Amino acid sequence: MFGSSMAAHHLLYAYLSVWLIQGGYCAWVAWQWMHTKLDSRSEAPPPSEEF
Amino acid sequence: MKRSRILGLVGIVWLLASLGVIAYATRLGLILAPVDALQGNIFRIIYYHVPTSMLSLLFPYVNLVASLFYLYWRQRDPLKALTADAVAISSAEVTVVYATICLWTGMLWGRVAWGIWWTWDARLTSMLLLWLLYVSYLMLRRLSSTGQTHTLAAVLSVFAGIDVPIVYMSIRWWRTQHPAPVFGGGGDSGLDPSMRPAFWFNVLGWAMWGIFLLVFRYMLERRRQESEQDAALQAIEASLEIAK
Numbered sequence: 001m002f003g004s005s006m007a008a009h010h011l012l013y014a015y016l017s018v019w020l021i022q023g024g025y026c027a028w029v030a031w032q033w034m035h036t037k038l039d040s041r042s043e044a045p046p047p048s049e050e051f
Numbered sequence: 052m053k054r055s056r057i058l059g060l061v062g063i064v065w066l067l068a069s070l071g072v073i074a075y076a077t078r079l080g081l082i083l084a085p086v087d088a089l090q091g092n093i094f095r096i097i098y099y100h101v102p103t104s105m106l107s108l109l110f111p112y113v114n115l116v117a118s119l120f121y122l123y124w125r126q127r128d129p130l131k132a133l134t135a136d137a138v139a140i141s142s143a144e145v146t147v148v149y150a151t152i153c154l155w156t157g158m159l160w161g162r163v164a165w166g167i168w169w170t171w172d173a174r175l176t177s178m179l180l181l182w183l184l185y186v187s188y189l190m191l192r193r194l195s196s197t198g199q200t201h202t203l204a205a206v207l208s209v210f211a212g213i214d215v216p217i218v219y220m221s222i223r224w225w226r227t228q229h230p231a232p233v234f235g236g237g238g239d240s241g242l243d244p245s246m247r248p249a250f251w252f253n254v255l256g257w258a259m260w261g262i263f264l265l266v267f268r269y270m271l272e273r274r275r276q277e278s279e280q281d282a283a284l285q286a287i288e289a290s291l292e293i294a295k
Contacts, residue, residue, distance in 0.1 A: 007093040010159040014096045015081070017159075018103070018152050022260065025148050029268050036274045 062266070069259035076252035084249040093163045100156040101233055102254040104178075106261050107149035108215050111185070113142035113265070115212035118205035125202060136201050137272035139208060143188050145265050149257075150182040165228065173221040174229035181218055184211035 002008035080098030087094030117138035124132035157175070158168050169175065188211060192204050222229055232240055233250075242250055 002092045007091060007163045010163050011093055011095055014099060014156045014159045015077070017155060018099050021148060021152055021155075022264075025144070026264060026267070029264070029271055033267075033271050033274065036271065036278055 062263070065259065066263050069256060069263055072252060072259060073256035076249060076256045079249035079252055084246050085243070090164060093160060096156055096160045097233075098249050098253045099257075100153065100160060101250070102257045103149050103156070104153040105254065106257055107146060107153045107181075108219055110142050110146040110149060110261065110265070111181070111212055111215050114139050114146060114185075114188075114208050117142060118208035121201065121205045133276055134273075136205075137269050137276065139205065140189075140192060140272055141265050141268035143185050143208070144268055145261055147182065147185045147189065148264070149261065150178065150185065154178060154182060170228045172227040172229055173225040174218065174227045177214060177218040177221050181211070181214045184214060 002011060076098070080095055084095065084098070086092055117135045120135040121132050121139060124135060154175075157178075161170075162168050184207070188204055188207050191207060192200060195203065197203075221227065222232055233242060234240060
């Protein structure tokens, strides 16, 4: 779209690298989120008061 | 509906909205905004470089305020201190992400506009220093094993925060290779009105994205803290069982 000059390449690299860095960081946080398990007691529903 | 489910839905809507704004802003910046008369198409880097640079000077203040609250609460209210600490590490990581983009896109632009990748002028050097300070903050938190790590990191964050106004003012205080401020830099500063929508929509989009990352990372840190507390509690319970 902008030709094949160094300027065009650098413009492309700039936009692509921004998406890559931001997307990579977001993916890393999501991966960590999926692999950080809460204790089963924390995820379980609160105990019933009925005996 | 459970509170966590409502928060999840709000997060997804916010994420989709920020991606929509970024997509629209990118189209404005790459296609609809006019070609710069002096620099040509490489000038379009400004629509990503300047908004992310502006935001890379705002997130450190979130880190600074959270670190000050941590230092205040760490003896008085440890639970609140943990919350402040989670905000601090989240904002430090987002700062590093935005500062990395600022430096990298600036280098790509500088290679074309100036013919060099890097120069040790006041703006570039102070920005590199800011990046190094927040990287060292994260490394300290990751590698230090003393009981005072969080306190040391909070103190480091206060010193790192001092660099932010120096970065901001560097192109006003000193003559630099880096251009004068886009806004508020005197009579010659400012963008052509036809370029402003692309610029401000990128500021909005990347700010919304940054807030999403900050909150998402904060929730991850809180999850980790809860997980560590559960593990500690289980260890105590197990030791009590052995003692019986």
